[in-house]
Amino acid sequence: xxxxxxxxxxxxxxxxxxxxGLFRFQLISPAIDDQLSTxxxxxxxxxxAAGWHTDPFGNRVxxxxxxxxxxxxxxxxxxxxxxxxxxxxxxxxxxxDILDVAAALxxxxxxxxxxxxxxxxxxxxxxxxxxxxxxxLFHRLELPGTxxxxxxxxxxxxxxxxxxxxxxxxxxxxGRRIGGRKTxxxxxxxxxxxxxxxxxxxxxxxxxxxxxxxxxxxxxxGIPKSLYVDNGSxxxxxxxxxxxxxxGVRLTHSAPGRPQGRxxxxxxxxxxxxxxxxxxxxxxxxxxxxxxISQAAALLELNRLFTGWVETVYHTRVHTETEQTPxxxxxxxxxxxxxxxxxxxxxxxxxxxxxxxxxxVTKTATVSLFSNTYQVDPxxxxxxxxxxxxPFDMSDIAVNHHGTSFGxxxxxxxxxxSHPKARPETPHEKPAPTGIxxxxxxxxxxxxxxxxxxxxQALADITSQALADGSARTGDGRQPDTATPDPTPTAAPxxxxxxxLPDATSDTAPLCVAESGQVPGQLPLPQMPTPTPNGGHTR
Numbered sequence: 001x002x003x004x005x006x007x008x009x010x011x012x013x014x015x016x017x018x019x020x021g022l023f024r025f026q027l028i029s030p031a032i033d034d035q036l037s038t039x040x041x042x043x044x045x046x047x048x049a050a051g052w053h054t055d056p057f058g059n060r061v062x063x064x065x066x067x068x069x070x071x072x073x074x075x076x077x078x079x080x081x082x083x084x085x086x087x088x089x090x091x092x093x094x095x096x097d098i099l100d101v102a103a104a105l106x107x108x109x110x111x112x113x114x115x116x117x118x119x120x121x122x123x124x125x126x127x128x129x130x131x132x133x134x135x136x137l138f139h140r141l142e143l144p145g146t147x148x149x150x151x152x153x154x155x156x157x158x159x160x161x162x163x164x165x166x167x168x169x170x171x172x173x174x175g176r177r178i179g180g181r182k183t184x185x186x187x188x189x190x191x192x193x194x195x196x197x198x199x200x201x202x203x204x205x206x207x208x209x210x211x212x213x214x215x216x217x218x219x220x221x222g223i224p225k226s227l228y229v230d231n232g233s234x235x236x237x238x239x240x241x242x243x244x245x246x247x248g249v250r251l252t253h254s255a256p257g258r259p260q261g262r263x264x265x266x267x268x269x270x271x272x273x274x275x276x277x278x279x280x281x282x283x284x285x286x287x288x289x290x291x292x293i294s295q296a297a298a299l300l301e302l303n304r305l306f307t308g309w310v311e312t313v314y315h316t317r318v319h320t321e322t323e324q325t326p327x328x329x330x331x332x333x334x335x336x337x338x339x340x341x342x343x344x345x346x347x348x349x350x351x352x353x354x355x356x357x358x359x360x361v362t363k364t365a366t367v368s369l370f371s372n373t374y375q376v377d378p379x380x381x382x383x384x385x386x387x388x389x390x391p392f393d394m395s396d397i398a399v400n401h402h403g404t405s406f407g408x409x410x411x412x413x414x415x416x417x418s419h420p421k422a423r424p425e426t427p428h429e430k431p432a433p434t435g436i437x438x439x440x441x442x443x444x445x446x447x448x449x450x451x452x453x454x455x456x457q458a459l460a461d462i463t464s465q466a467l468a469d470g471s472a473r474t475g476d477g478r479q480p481d482t483a484t485p486d487p488t489p490t491a492a493p494x495x496x497x498x499x500x501l502p503d504a505t506s507d508t509a510p511l512c513v514a515e516s517g518q519v520p521g522q523l524p525l526p527q528m529p530t531p532t533p534n535g536g537h538t539r
Contacts, residue, residue, distance in 0.1 A: 014358065014384055019056035021084035022241050024071050027053060027063070029250035031072055033225065045069060052139065060139030080245050081403035098125065102134055103141055110144040161191035164333040165341060168197060168224040169262055170214070172205055172232065173269045177282040178302060179295040185272065185306075186213045186234075189265045190221075193330035194319050196268075196310055197221035201302050203295075207237040208391065208422050214240075215353050218247065222341025226250040230262065239355050239391075246352035247344065276309050354388045354398075355419060361385060367409065369394070371416050374409035391419035 031044045049065040074082040098121065105117050112120075114134040121128035129137075161167040168188045175183040186209060187199040198217025202209035218224075227249050229235040235253065244251040254262065280302070288298055315327040322329055334340060344352070359367040365378040369387055376385065376399050386400040387409065394417055397409035 016056070017084045021080060022245055023056045024083040025075065025080060025245050026251060028068060028071050028075060029226075029248070031068070032075060032248075045072075054140065058140045060136040098127070098129060099137055101125070102129070102137060103143065106138055106143045114138065159191075163337055164190055164192050164195075164330050165222050165224045167191040167226045167228060168217070169265045170210075170227060170229045170235070171262060171265045171269070172210075172234070173272060175201065175277060176280050177284075178203075178298045179283055179288045180285045181295060183299070183302065184209065185269075186210050187265065187268065188213065188217050188227075189268055190224075190326075190330065191264060192333055193324075193326050194264065194268070194322060195221075195315060195326040195330045197224075199306065199310065201299060201306060203299065204423070205232070205234060206421065207234045207239055210234040210237075211239065211243075211353060214243070215349070218344065218352075219349060222343050223247050224249055226252060228252045228254070228262070230254050239353075242356060243352045246348075271314070275313070276306060280305075350390075351388075353390075355391050356386050356388045358384055358386055366412060369397070370420060372411065373413040375412050376409050377406045380406060389419075391422040394418060 027048060031041050031048065033041075036044065045065055045068050048068055049063060052060050052062055055061050071083060101124075102117050102121060105120055106112055114131040117134055118128040118131055168190055170186070170188045173185040173187070175185055177183070181203050183201050183203060184205045185199065185201050186205075188197050189195070190197055197220065198213035198215075200209070200213040200216070202212070227244060229240075229251070231253050234240075241251060243249075283298065285295070288295065293301075316325050318325055319329075324332070357369060359369060361367055361376055361380045361383055363381060365376055365381050367374050367376055367385065367387065369389075372394060374387075374397055380399070380401060383401060385406070388398040388400060389396060395411055395414060397411075399406040399409050
């Protein structure tokens with residue numbers, strides 16, 4: 001097996017191990033609350049062990065209480081890194097082709113049990129997975145006949161968190177068009193008080209725009225115990241899972257097609273539509289340009305107006321269900337518990353909201369990250385490392401290997417200063433034109449120089465006119481004789497040394513006459529010999 005193939009397998013194993021670690025943290029997060037008594041924690045652990053869970057690979061799984069207790073002890077002793085299994089243990093052992101055949105058998109006849117499917121596979125293929133493996137497969141694929149009842153028969157009761165920061169719910173709202181661009185509101189609501197810990201309008205519905213209000217919320221209102229979101233692309237991004245794991249937040253996604261549990265934030269968005277967005281109007285790029293306002297400035301103004309509405313109107317108005325204002329219920333909840341919000345330190349907050357990528361170190365102790373090259377510790381040559389960075393500043397890269405820090409990566413070649421997903425909110429403004437046309441300046445200079453040179457066309461015209469006049473008259477001005485001209489050429493008289501050349505610019509200057517042995521159009525020069533027909537020269 002080649003070195004490249006082995007590296008690829010190591011990479012896959014490492015990524016699976018990290019995914020398993022994150023999944024285990026989510027699983028035990030309800031039981032690691034420091035406020036739980038031993039008895040209460042035992043109840044929570046038994047509930048976790050009794051339920052079905054979907055692992056990172058889509059399988060429906062159940063775990064024993066001993067496994068859950070072991071993970072809780074590992075997390076307390078070694079943190080998140082202790083929850084990651086050895087990369088060699090994170091490989092799949094069941095042949096995917098066998099699983100595909102098992103799923104096809106179940107779809108063919110939904111009445112077949114897992115045991116019956118296993119018997120058919122053993123007879124046809126000579127081997128079959130265990131019944132529990134087949135059951136997890138059928139649950140993951142939601143094949144017919146797996147459950148005894150449908151989701152539509154479920155009955156949902158009303159729920160409300162007992163304390164502030166016990167549960168936050170996040171979602172996005174589509175808003176007006178600003179400068180012709182669609183806006184999106186990312187907001188989080190505290191389930192107990194209905195207060196909005198974080199919110200922000202943006203021009204995109206992506207992970208970068210989601211991180212801004214979530215970081216604002218944690219920094220100003222503290223760390224929530226649980227975060228409940230949907231399955232949108234921004235909420236399933238790996239950065240959010242990493243941030244929650246670093247902060248100790250239990251991240252929960254609603255089941256696809258089952259939006260129950262997000263009713264409070266949906267009602268909030270209805271209030272935003274009825275009381276705030278009704279006062280905001282769509283604008284086009286031309287309208288903003290006419291007012292001298294950029295798209296970025298218009299977005300800042302929208303956020304300023306929304307902040308004023310939230311803090312002045314929404315937070316101070318009595319909620320019809322709680323019969324308290326959100327800010328008063330938030331304050332009263334903390335006073336009742338005798339606690340304060342858990343605000344993370346600046347360094348811990350920055351670390352939680354960093355992004356991470358895995359790369360292999362080359363033989364020259366360098367790594368490549370989005371067209372950039374960095375120098376790392378030579379001891380890491382040939383190993384796969386974790387690169388941790390701020391998506392808006394890729395000049396500062398921390399290097400980790402198996403949970404151990406190896407310092408900072410030294411930038412070697414930097415062509416990109418931010419992550420590809422970290423696009424600016426608005427495109428860069430085009431610079432104002434200078435009005436300087438360089439090519440026209442160069443062409444004008446060229447024509448200015450050539451305009452003062454010899455006009456060859458004018459010389460040709462003068463020569464033609466002189467020849468015509470010379471053929472029409474003799475040297476003394478008489479008409480030419482009709483007799484046959486003398487073939488013997490007559491040499492032009494040599495000018496005296498004191499002779500003056502005629503002024504070419506004068507109106508009375510004689511025209512250039514083509515003499516024998518003289519180039520047509522050439523003026524006779526003093527002391528210059530004139531060629532004769534026999535090859536000699538005359539003075």
